[in-house]
Amino acid sequence: MKKNMKAKVAAIVGVLLVCFYGIFGIPKGVTGQALLNSLTDHIHLGLDLQGGAHLILQVVVKDAVNAETDNTVARLQQDLATNHFQGTPIKLDPNNPQVVEITGVDPSKAGDLRNVLSDKYGAEYDITGPGANKTMTLTMKPTQVTDLENRTVEQSIETIRDRVDKLGVSEPKVEPYGLGQYQILVELPGVSDEDRVKDTISSTSQLSVHEVAGDSAGYASEQEALTSLGGTIPPDEELLRGNAQGDTSNDRYFLLKRLSIVGGKDFRDASAIGVNDRGTQGVNFVLTNSGGDRFYDYTSSHVGSYMAIVLGDTVKNVAVIKGAIRDQGQIEGSFTKEQIDALSFTLRTGALPATINYIEERSVGASLGADSIREGVTAAVAGMLAVMIFMLIYYRGAGINADVALFLNLVILLGFMGYSNSVLTLPGIAGVILTIGMGVDSNVLIFERIREELRAGKGAAQAIDLGFAHAWITIVDTHVTTIVSAAILFLFGTGPVKGFATTLTFGLLANLFTAVFVSRVIFDSHVDPKAVGQKVSI
Template sequence: MGGWLKFRLIIVLLAWIFAILFLLPTISGKSLGFLTKDKIRLGLDLQGGTHLLLEVKTEEALLNFLTRLKNEMMDSLKTKRIFALEGEVVNGKIELLLLNEEMIPPFEKFLADEYPNLKIEDVKRVGDRVKITLNLDPKEKQNIENSAVDQALETIRNRIDQLGVTEPEIARQGERRILVQLPGIKDPERAKAIIGKTALLEFKLVDEEHDLQEALSGNVPEGSIILYGIRRDKTTGRVVKIPYLLKEKTLLTGDAVKDARVAFGEFNRPYISLSFTSWGAKEFERITGENVGKRLAIILDGTVYSAPVIREKISGGKAIIEGDFTLEEARDLAIVLRAGALPASLGILEERTVGPSLGKDLVEKGVKAVIIGGLLVLVFMIIYYRFFGIVADLALILNLLLVLAVMVMLKATLTLPGIAGLVLTVGMGVDANILIFERIKEELREGKPYKAALDNGYSRALLTILDAQITTLIAALVLFQFGTGPIKGFAVTLSLGILINLFTAIFVTKAIFDGLFQVRVLKELKL
């Protein structure tokens, strides 16, 4: 037996060993210590779970950024003695009202030095005042929107990790969309609530200098806002909104929070215990030290949870959030605070939920379809091509095993359309073998010797096989590139099946036949 033939037969043997070892954990639940313990990953349609396609509302992130920028500018202008009477964000632009025209030159210098990304778009006289419209550089706007999607992606990933979901898929799609797939999740509504909660934590001072009732009548003082707290009557279940007049300026945000845990207070009521970062602890100590005797409101997503009086400077980097929480609400709130705030709210564009019983049923039916279809093909090949059909069947089985083994190795996900791709792979594998065997028949009818007929059959069928397989592969790659979800699952298994088909139908079967001829087990071709 020649060296090249031995090498080919060793490759075939290694292919069988590779396939069996990588599928061992899936088949038996056990694995050899030096190899992967991964099993075939089943998609949502096969094991149940939730599929969400989310869209980040990047215009909100831009609005939040411009609002913070406007507040920061108003404070800086005061220290520079450049008198700006009011400021607001309108249609993605900052509008400032300067005291008079004399403020324009120092303002322009201030803008060039401190905020080079802001450009003056318009200057209008409003009586004795001057209204200036500022626009953010388009590249900076794009950076803010991209950063918002990236931050949302990371925040969602952190929240899902803390939920304990195994093997979730979280990926960015397009400019503003995020795909979230949560296999095997038992409470999809809770997962959606945790993922979608903005969790913007803010600390603001209560405005005790102005009258709340007057503000509620429509006369909200400049630099103040009205927010509401919620109280629930435990006997009637009635929800009451409590108004608060707050300073608009945010003194501290959730960025300063290092950890959030559920703790229990009087009467075993749950509350959230916050720990600040080293910077946050210093800032919280400074804020409380400068505002002793004032009330500090703790706000989450625009709702005031508490507004205690600051009795003394608070050091140690600790704070608490109290409210009418159930234990699960407190736990979920702690999760989102630990994971960080979303830079903007999320919209759900697409949602699908598959129950575990339906997923199990689909797996059983899919496997049954593959087995029945595969057995019919195997029996047909043996009846029609006899011994050659047996070799082709072994190649088909190896093909399927290798596709599944490679999917385990690549951590790819098997979906219901993926099973359809496997069935199609079987058909294409059979097609390749039939082309080869029919070419061999033609060679034999022309009176060629057995070995020459075998070699010519493979060589002359090769171009036809490559043409059919490569054109299908191109279509599969297009599906993978532009498809989503189930379509990609079909494209993955079909692509792997086509590539492995070329190996099994041409390389494997030819090596087996050459080996059998070499040891004189196969002396003639009966087709």
């Protein structure tokens, strides 16, 4: 064996061992089933092969802007009262939620009011007025609106991903969908209960605690509540329906402060409560440190007052504050087990910041995925066998060289995928088949150059040297340009397209190694550079 040949062979064997470990890891046995289990643990199947749910969601970002300006209205009302200014903050147009107006401003104190508003709201709002109509306008800055909308999408992705993780789905994909504005792509391999997934993902129920502003027993009707208020609900208050004992059979109307004491992100954990002696069940909740501190400050200074626990837009419980409460509470009522599970799950994962609409729903059955795997693998094997047989017939002994390189190419490609946790999709299998074709193309270039040198009268060893040297530039050029195209597909394509680009890129990198290095080592191991008149089967 010529100089350095042992080192080259050892390098090839080392690469193969590393790739086999990436494909199979350490199998728990040598049976066919044990190897198959190890293979599926390392080579992950995509949605189109494994089956599952494919969803494209639209985030209604206007909801987040509405919620933000609702809080601003409540804060403005408190600031006006604290600083003894006249004026009533209102939102006029629900379709233009970034605008808040303060009506009835005293012109003599307009300058002082502007200074207060600029200090507290100037970073987020453009402040104009008051004009002759004594109205001051706060308009959320465009950059602030854009930032809020983007943060809403990011928070929605984080919340959905957290909820999906708690469902126990393996290899889920939750990411921005590049083909639409404020859209999210959700792919859940192996999921069959699509309705349960949709209910889990889109649940927007949010628990919050509010101060009771009116009668703690509530009002029998909405009209009765309005009559007690003189026909108008104050801007910092809201009228919600529910029941003080959580019994939905006898709903009443409660007047509450619009701004919650705690809610949303203030909840850290929740767990279901079993049925008690009153036949009701509920949820224990735990607040975050900051939420608990705020809750403690409020309850310690409002002993004897009433507070309402609100879920979504419904009052679930009204209770008197008997003492300071820091970070734990409880909600009880006439809930079903499914409602309790959904509520505790939502509190643990956090509420979505905006409404989610489904604009595309698609599911792939496990049987269809199995058919795709079988047909895709059959196509790949048939294509590879056809190519290998052609190479043996056309290039004779050198065809064995090409066939070995093709087989190693496939092993290295799968090893790449195992180490990178890439997902194999049906288009990915197409990428594997295309890689086989490109691998053959590289060998054809090399072999034809060797033939040309042999026809020119060169010896076997010299012809092989010149054949590889002349074909190298062409091979690198074709592979690099194709890898650049695959990179563009990966950056701008969706899931299946990315799967194709991934396997194509890995296959091309493997092909550079097998077609040039491995194939050359095989030739060199059979050709003696010092022999005169030696023949090569090609």
